[in-house]
Amino acid sequence: MNAPSPPPEDFRARAKRALGDRNLKIALDRTTGNARTKRAAAVAAWPAFDRAREAAAAIKDHALQNFPYYLERFERNALASGAKVHWARDAKEACAAVIAICREAQAKTVTRSKSMLGEEIGLPHALAEAGLRRVETDLAEHIIQLAGETPSHIIWPAAHRTREDVAKLFAKHHRDHLLLTEIEAMVASARQELRDDFFAAEVGISGANFLVAETGAICTITNEGNAELTTTPPRVHIVTAGIEKIVATTEHALQLTRVLVRSATGADLTQYTTFHCGPKREGDRDGPEEFHIVLVDHGRTQMLEEMPEMLRCVRCGACLNHCVVYTKIGGHAYGGAYPGPMGAALTPVFDGLMETRDLPHACTMNGLCKQVCPVDIPLPTLLRDWRAKSFRRGFEPRALKLALALWAFVASKPALYRAALAVALPLMRRLGNNGWIAKLPFAPGWTNTRDFPSPAKRSFLAQVRSGEKKVGSGEKK
Amino acid sequence: MQDKSRTPRVGLFATCLVDALRPNIGFSALELLRAAGCDVAIPKAQTCCGQPAYNSGDDANARKLARQVIEIFEDFDYLVAPSGSCALMIRSYPELFSHDSALADRARKLAARTYELLSFLVDVRGFRPVGVSCKASATYHDTCSGLRGLGVKAAPRELLAAIDGLEMRPLEGEETCCGFGGTFCMKYSEISDAIVAEKTANIQATGADLLLGGDLGCLINMAGKLRRSGSATRVFHAAELLAGRAIHAIGEETP
Numbered sequence: 114m115n116a117p118s119p120p121p122e123d124f125r126a127r128a129k130r131a132l133g134d135r136n137l138k139i140a141l142d143r144t145t146g147n148a149r150t151k152r153a154a155a156v157a158a159w160p161a162f163d164r165a166r167e168a169a170a171a172i173k174d175h176a177l178q179n180f181p182y183y184l185e186r187f188e189r190n191a192l193a194s195g196a197k198v199h200w201a202r203d204a205k206e207a208c209a210a211v212i213a214i215c216r217e218a219q220a221k222t223v224t225r226s227k228s229m230l231g232e233e234i235g236l237p238h239a240l241a242e243a244g245l246r247r248v249e250t251d252l253a254e255h256i257i258q259l260a261g262e263t264p265s266h267i268i269w270p271a272a273h274r275t276r277e278d279v280a281k282l283f284a285k286h287h288r289d290h291l292l293l294t295e296i297e298a299m300v301a302s303a304r305q306e307l308r309d310d311f312f313a314a315e316v317g318i319s320g321a322n323f324l325v326a327e328t329g330a331i332c333t334i335t336n337e338g339n340a341e342l343t344t345t346p347p348r349v350h351i352v353t354a355g356i357e358k359i360v361a362t363t364e365h366a367l368q369l370t371r372v373l374v375r376s377a378t379g380a381d382l383t384q385y386t387t388f389h390c391g392p393k394r395e396g397d398r399d400g401p402e403e404f405h406i407v408l409v410d411h412g413r414t415q416m417l418e419e420m421p422e423m424l425r426c427v428r429c430g431a432c433l434n435h436c437v438v439y440t441k442i443g444g445h446a447y448g449g450a451y452p453g454p455m456g457a458a459l460t461p462v463f464d465g466l467m468e469t470r471d472l473p474h475a476c477t478m479n480g481l482c483k484q485v486c487p488v489d490i491p492l493p494t495l496l497r498d499w500r501a502k503s504f505r506r507g508f509e510p511r512a513l514k515l516a517l518a519l520w521a522f523v524a525s526k527p528a529l530y531r532a533a534l535a536v537a538l539p540l541m542r543r544l545g546n547n548g549w550i551a552k553l554p555f556a557p558g559w560t561n562t563r564d565f566p567s568p569a570k571r572s573f574l575a576q577v578r579s580g581e582k583k584v585g586s587g588e589k590k
Numbered sequence: 591m592q593d594k595s596r597t598p599r600v601g602l603f604a605t606c607l608v609d610a611l612r613p614n615i616g617f618s619a620l621e622l623l624r625a626a627g628c629d630v631a632i633p634k635a636q637t638c639c640g641q642p643a644y645n646s647g648d649d650a651n652a653r654k655l656a657r658q659v660i661e662i663f664e665d666f667d668y669l670v671a672p673s674g675s676c677a678l679m680i681r682s683y684p685e686l687f688s689h690d691s692a693l694a695d696r697a698r699k700l701a702a703r704t705y706e707l708l709s710f711l712v713d714v715r716g717f718r719p720v721g722v723s724c725k726a727s728a729t730y731h732d733t734c735s736g737l738r739g740l741g742v743k744a745a746p747r748e749l750l751a752a753i754d755g756l757e758m759r760p761l762e763g764e765e766t767c768c769g770f771g772g773t774f775c776m777k778y779s780e781i782s783d784a785i786v787a788e789k790t791a792n793i794q795a796t797g798a799d800l801l802l803g804g805d806l807g808c809l810i811n812m813a814g815k816l817r818r819s820g821s822a823t824r825v826f827h828a829a830e831l832l833a834g835r836a837i838h839a840i841g842e843e844t845p
Contacts, residue, residue: 477771558779
């Protein structure tokens with residue numbers, strides 16, 4: 114396994130490299146193909162899915178429309194349960210809060226169960242800088258930690274790796290150094306590898322799927338049991354969560370779970386649905402002595418103004434699995450913590466539109482992401498809005514702006530447009546041979562890999578006009 | 591003003607791609623609409639719906655062309671286009687004029703009367719072709735704007751089922767995007783190519799003689815890839831088959 118190379122500087126270069134990686138294609142086809150099949154079966158098996166999906170969007174909208182009320186209610190109830198609540202305006206404040214708690218706890222080893230918010234705020238990097246030993250306990254996060262990579266999918270962080278890759282990685286890094294072929298044996302090897310750290314860690318860090326306002330509890334839904342082993346044995350449990358995870362009630366959280374899990378893995382429920390409410394109480398047999406909740410804004414208050422629908426996102430990954438672009442280039446090409454359609458909508462908020470303007474453009478607008486979204490986020494509309502913002506702010510290439518302006522000028526003058534076509538069509542036909550053009554000077558991107566059909570000798574309207582078909586013009590008097 | 595007689599007045603919006611690349615689709619649409627009992631006009635001031643500007647985020651130019659389409663077509667009972675993509679663009683006009691209530695109102699009225707050709711024929715006119723035959727096997731790709739934007743799914747299949755001798759074959763991933771995406775296929779041509787390569791592999795796996803669809807942009811993308819990969823699959827807009835005008839496929843030299 115090669116050490117990870119730093120990502121090439123721009124989206125196009127990263128995408129190009131990904132397109133040339135045959136192993137990546139195999140891994141992506143397996144993971145996303147499986148996910149699509151399982152989701153489709155789960156949705157088909159539950160006739161009420163569409164109604165549950167509408168209800169899920171309404172549940173999120175209700176919480177967001179009453180954002181301060183429910184956040185304050187959550188804080189009150191969390192404090193009453195014995196939790197400590199920290200508010201962080203941005204990534205830096207969030208990481209600083211986590212590091213301060215770790216220092217206070219005199220931690221050396223920190224276990225962490227998968228949290229995309231952690232990736233978003235750069236927590237792995239911050240922990241390393243603070244000299245803390247970070248142990249990722251989610252199987253896929255363990256894999257990418259061994260490989261020195263970042264997640265490429267929000268549900269399956271190692272979606273870019275085949276099981277054959279993983280076998281080699283484990284053989285190299287695990288203490289047993291066995292080259293295993295069976296998935297069960299690989300899981301057992303990872304379990305063995307992680308076991309001691311689960312109990313050695315002074316601090317366990319998790320994310321949250323929901324923040325329940327009425328109880329002050331946080332809810333995690335996981336499959337491997339690593340989250341419970343990360344949050345229960347260590348003396349200190351830190352939760353990092355985006356403030357958009359707020360829901361009014363436990364019932365709302367459970368309703369969202371029903372569409373979230375089906376959309377993510379096709380299961381009815383995850384193996385573990387855990388509500389964490391405060392630290393260990395008197396008489397409890399286990400649990401952390403300290404329970405900290407770091408509530409992170411990081412652009413979310415701004416999103417409430419500019420694209421509130423995106424705050425509904427429950428991070429299920431369905432839009433990634435169904436995206437024709439994601440399934441070709443994988444997650445790393447996007448260059449942010451979140452890839453795919455939801456990543457293309459979110460990353461400009463975190464990393465700046467100018468730097469990430471390719472992401473909302475690299476989309477065919479086919480609408481499947483919106484269709485499979487369990488909370489009905491109008492992703493194509495949000496991406497188009499980013500394009501409009503980018504255009505207004507002058508981030509688009511000058512050549513494109515000029516081309517559009519010229520084209521719109523001609524297209525808004527019908528007589529000129531007809532005259533231009535009358536000249537252009539015969540010229541363009543001269544590039545063709547036998548009905549096809551193999552090389553278009555103004556669109557090499559097309560003809561590098563596809564032929565282009567020769568245009569008509571005369572346009573449809575020109576043919577209609579010259580009386581080859583007698584029809585009315587329908588013009589206004 | 592709007593004519594309320596029994597025969598609906600339809601303004602045929604050919605779309606800029608059909609106008610420049612494949613007039614046969616325009617003539618097919620014209621014949622089908624007439625056969626479906628419509629009084630059809632083809633306003634000569636029409637050019638483009640503005641989608642290239644809209645999808646590039648250039649709202650000012652999109653608005654300019656949207657306004658032009660509204661002015662040309664608002665007096666018809668219906669605007670019909672042989673494209674789900676352009677019809678969806680026109681249905682989206684109201685959001686472009688959110689700051690101008692008078693134009694937004696006109697945009698809404700036009701949007702409500704705008705249809706994709708195949709769904710208009712079936713859903714509004716209850717039309718089925720009579721006496722059309724085509725001895726061939728075919729497969730159908732659902733183009734995304736029509737399918738997910740306008741809900742066009744059953745209409746083309748119902749129409750094609752009425753063609754004598756046509757054997758329809760299922761297409762794996764028939765609802766998956768072909769990678770065209772308007773300006774996307776030029777801006778990110780390598781990603782677009784990876785997408786269309788999978789699509790055309792599925793098309794070839796059907797062994798069908800013909801590939802049919804309802805949007806010329808998607809059709810030339812798939813046809814161009816099929817041609818480059820040496821496939822003999824012939825590509826037509828469904829309207830060409832339905833009108834009995836499927837003689838020269840896309841890329842086959844027309845007189």
